[in-house]
Amino acid sequence: MTTIQDIKNKLQQLQEPNEWLEELGIDERKGVQLAITQWRKKYEKKQQLLEAYRQxxxxxxxxxxxxxxxxxxxDEAGRGPLAGPVVTAAVILPEECMDLVGVDDSKKLSKEQRQFxxxxIKEQAIAYSVHVQPAEAIDELNIYQATKRSMEEATDALAVKPDVVLADAMNITVNSSSYSIIxxxxxxxxxxxxxxxxxxxxxxxxxxxHEQFPWYGFNVNAGYGTPQHLEGLKIHGFCQHHRKTFEPIKTMWRDRQ
Incomplete structure (x- = not known):
């Protein structure tokens, strides 16, 4: 009789349900049934991710x-923090990119998944660009206009011109048809x-x-107003990367004048 470990090893290689899997269902050993259940759960999760990708x-x-x-x-990252830039990226993907099955809103992914x-994306995209809008520009333009302009510059920087631009919840002006997608x-x-x-x-x-200003905890709060960050502001004041039009930095800047 085939050992449970051998069955587990074979299940790890199985990509789709087949006749062998159906026949395995009559094996009454608890270890076999548990292995089948685990395989089916992983398979269902994979199918869900594939369906989301297709949608x-x-x-x-x-x-x-x-x-x-x-x-x-x-899309952008960093509109809400008290410090740091707002960063926007533009991406044109190929017709098919199965390695991106599982891609979702970056906030729903782990750090390891985002990095992977x-x-x-950088390896397989037809074109991509990233634009960094510093705190100075955010203070000068306001966060909405700074983000809008950054998105437009990221689009213009693409090495390949897109025919259509889909922006996350932002109306931008570019040399292509553009749509704001909520x-x-x-x-x-x-x-x-x-x-x-x-x-x-x-x-x-x-x-x-964070390496330059460790007292704010930028490596863990990304510039948002956490207790550690606010304590750092209280003790050390603000730095050149803080947004002077955002509270409490706005009041701190006014009081300094």
Whole structure:
């Protein structure tokens, strides 16, 4: 009789249900039945991710006027923090990119998943670009306009011109047909990919700022107003990377004048 370990090993190699799996169902050993249950759960999860991928892909394709039409997704990271830049990314994906099954809004993925997908996106995208809008520009323009301009610059920087641009909840002006998509990082594969590039880039930048200003905890709060960050502001004041139009830095800056 085949050992349970041998069955587990074979199940690890099995990609789709087959006749052998059905026959295995009559094996009454608890270890075998547990292994079958675990395999089916993993298979169902894989199918769910594949279906989500297909839905996001179909959403992007619905904006194509022709088969050769190129769709770019645009998203940002860092509109809400008290410090650091807002980062936007633009991505044009190939027609098929099965390595991106599982891609979702960057906030729903773990750090390890974001880093993995960021590598795949950069490797397989038809084109991508990332734009970093510093705190100075945010203070000068306001956060909405700074983000809008950053998205437009990221689009313009693409090495390949898109025919259609899908932006996450933002109306932008570019030399292509553009659409503002509410909750775009949940609906569009290209926007979700852009959200991952924007998020991973910004996290790397905030980690670098943490090396210079460790008392704010930028490596763990990404510039948001956590207790550690606010305590750092109270003791050390603000730095050049803080947004002077955001409270409490706005009041601290006014009191300094």
């Amino acid at each position: 996001k892909q179909a959403f992007d394709q619905s904006y194509k006027r022709t088969l050769s039409c190129l769709v770019a997704g645009i 997908f960021a590598h795949v 909750k775009g990082d949940e609906k569009s594969l290209a926007i979700a990919a852009a959200s991952i590039l924007a998020k991973t880039t910004r996290d790397e930048l905030m980690d670098e700022l």
